Amino acid sequence: MAAARTTIIKNTNLETIVKIEGSSADTAATITLTDLTASTQALVVGGTPTVNITKIISTGLLTAGVTVTRNSVVVMACAPENAPIINLTQDGISDTVQNTQNIVVTLAGAASVTYLVLRKVSGWATKVETVVFGPFDDQSVVGS
DSSP, X not given: XXXXXXXXXXXXXXXXXXXXXXXXXXXXXXXXGGGGOOTTEEEOTTXXXXXXXXXXXXXXXXXXXXXXXXTTEEEEEEOGGGOOEEEGGGGTOOBOTTTTSOEEEEEXXXXXXXXXXXXXEESEEESOOSSOOOTTOOTTSTTO
């Protein structure tokens, strides 16, 4: 059995969009928070990556099922055949429950596709300085 396929569609300092596709023939997909580091970021030494879920979009064939969990706590369970969209940001909120835990997406039944929109809250430092560098600053070092 292969794992459900995950693809990072977008990955910036603040937001990551992950696509998960597959069916019950696939094992659950695990989204490891440390893997969400963008090319312009570095993990903070001793820090804890913290990521909120801001939107979930899912679609699938009849009898498909998708469950999103963090540390065994259910974030969403749905029938993708109904094409549910949970857009928390339109209501000014995001899901912060277990937001330091990896995200597990379990698929059931027929084929489905799910998109997770994630907001990075803390645990990373940007490699880009917004101030003018002096002659002694090392521009390749985070926080220089």
